[in-house]
Amino acid sequence: MDAAVKGSIGVFDSGVGGLTVLRALRGALPAEDFIYLGDTARLPYGTKSRDTVVRYASQCAGVLAARGIKALVIACNTASAVGVDLLAQRLAPLPVIGVLEPGAEAAVRASRSGRIAVIATEGTVQGGAYQRAIAARRPDAVVSARACPLFVALAEEGWTDGPIVEAVAHRYLDGLFAAGPDRPDTLVLGCTHFPVLKGVIARVLGPDVTIVDSALTTAEVTARVLARHGLARGEGIGTVTLLATDGPARFARVGSVFSGEPVFPDDVEVIDL
Amino acid sequence: MDAAVKGSIGVFDSGVGGLTVLRALRGALPAEDFIYLGDTARLPYGTKSRDTVVRYASQCAGVLAARGIKALVIACNTASAVGVDLLAQRLAPLPVIGVLEPGAEAAVRASRSGRIAVIATEGTVQGGAYQRAIAARRPDAVVSARACPLFVALAEEGWTDGPIVEAVAHRYLDGLFAAGPDRPDTLVLGCTHFPVLKGVIARVLGPDVTIVDSALTTAEVTARVLARHGLARGEGIGTVTLLATDGPARFARVGSVFSGEPVFPDDVEVIDL
Structure with a gap:
């Protein structure tokens, strides 16, 4: 070799x-x-x-x-x-x-409206690194971020599908994706745990939201x-x-x-x- | 004074x-x-x-x-x-x-059948301290223990009641409390987070299980x-x-x-x- x-x-x-x-x-x-x-x-x-x-x-x-x-x-x-x-x-x-810059880059490429949601751990959301990395690429982007600690616990428990995960996903995401002109068209999975929940998250959000899997x-x-x-x-x-x-x-x-x-x-x- | x-x-x-x-x-x-x-x-x-x-x-x-x-x-x-x-x-x-000995002591006093369930974090369950403390007081006790990490996350999120908590409680507890002669009559809340979920846990288990709140x-x-x-x-x-x-x-x-x-x-x- x-x-x-x-x-x-x-x-x-x-x-x-x-x-x-x-x-x-x-x-x-x-x-x-x-x-x-x-x-x-x-x-x-x-x-x-x-x-x-x-x-x-x-x-x-x-x-x-x-x-x-x-x-x-x-x-x-x-x-x-x-x-x-x-x-x-x-x-x-x-x-x-x-893992951060590729996710931010993909989100900016995927979003038509510039309204991008990020879900992550509390530390990542509060640190604001995704928000900054997206803003650096698209200054007019409107980024909303939410910590989803239950997703971490569900993933670690191996509960990656079924009614419990779906109910938790609704509770976290329904507000973030409320209908209206501000509804994001792109969601960044900003935590390495979240890709295993992608199926449920996609089902809850419907086909008009692009999910960026940073993995x-x-x-x-x-x-x-x-x-x-x-x-x-x-x-x-x-x-x-x-x-x-x-x-x-x-x-x-x-x-x-x-x-x-x-x-x-x-x-x-x-x-x- | x-x-x-x-x-x-x-x-x-x-x-x-x-x-x-x-x-x-x-x-x-x-x-x-x-x-x-x-x-x-x-x-x-x-x-x-x-x-x-x-x-x-x-x-x-x-x-x-x-x-x-x-x-x-x-x-x-x-x-x-x-x-x-x-x-x-x-x-x-x-x-x-x-917090451990008082909980074990109360469980032994509360249990008629000697079948006692303990829910706690993974570390506490694997460390076996509750199991030992109960056995030291009642050597014929049959102790079953289960780690319930989602309960920790739910409590920290402030989601202490409602259908999600109830569904999680069923998933953790239904197996532990399956009907039959081995069904525990006492449950020790072996994690300081769990008392805020006591209402839901009590509803899921019904009135024939005594809940020991170690707090x-x-x-x-x-x-x-x-x-x-x-x-x-x-x-x-x-x-x-x-x-x-x-x-x-x-x-x-x-x-x-x-x-x-x-x-x-x-x-x-x-x-x-």
Whole structure:
């Protein structure tokens, strides 16, 4: 294999939610090897200070860099908001891709009216990073954002369909998408947990709202970046290595929901940070 | 005022859930002053190692002790499970009361059949402290336990009644309370968040199941311990001081659900641990 295309793609998240990004990456780049690190011992990042998140993200990136990655994907909204530029500088010339900018970019492309809704965790909504990233691309955009913590809990419990999820989706989304001229035409799933609820969310919103799945958009951007840098592998079936800082049993159980395929505790290597 | 009865009752929790315990304590001991500390910067405790929880609990107790408390209530199941004996030794002769033992004691007293169900967080269920505390008092008890993380999220969102909570309660409890000779006759609310859902849970279970609210039982035990030590105040209206290690806005918003009365951000003093 050409030296340039050797090496894995490193992916990290504060926990298991980023496995939706890994899943999308594997779909887009089936020939690549991936190393995923979930910093499960220290989650959630969303409630921690900026300095702490930067420190944790740097440690995660360091672990992956030491394993010889050729690109880094930050599959965590909180860490993406504060860490992409810094980690890109530190790891240069390694490409570093966050989940936030691809989602904002896709939302601006998808929206006709410029009215865009973002659902995320409380930390992401209050931090305002999606709002800023969308405004930077389209200053006249009207962005409404809502924290949907129950969606996180439902996804982690593996309750991804059925009447409970649907009722919760109505409660969160009906107000945000009230009929009228201000109704958004685009919804950004601004939390890595939410893609597993996409089916229900789409059903509740109906066909006139475009859903931007930031896991998918991040995977598309990563594929383009790899191709541009001459780092993409053309053929073969890649491997996946899973690392966590705590609790392989829980990682496997909850991770299976987000991976879309079974994860077993023995698949997870526990490391210390 | 008699010197023995001066001083506040210190209460700490990893976050705001322990405010249900504070509420019960104020109901049982209206003349007392309380200082509540929520270690919101470092929650959740439930997923952390025993050593870390002991260290955090000791720091919380230290802050409260420095403010001249006359008794300490550990309003956190995780910290109660690992820290009551240790903190009681360190703070002696100050009485130290956890939430776990009073709940186990009340369950054993309430159950006729010896079949007792416990609902709690995943950490509490897996740690097995309720199971052990019940077995120590009634070795033939059959204890079934289930983690109910959605209840935590619902309570924190303030969704404490209505069809969503009821549907979630059915999903968690119907299996645990399936009809037959093994059906428990007692349910322990083994998480400080759950008392705000007690109405729905009681409706779902029906009148033949006794619900043990560990916030109430802890308050009763605290009142008895104070009386026994000659530390109880007979008259007056006590005060409440609220401390948190992070986020007064969120503390106030979510705390209002658990306190059963409005909490304002200005009421919350942020301290560093």
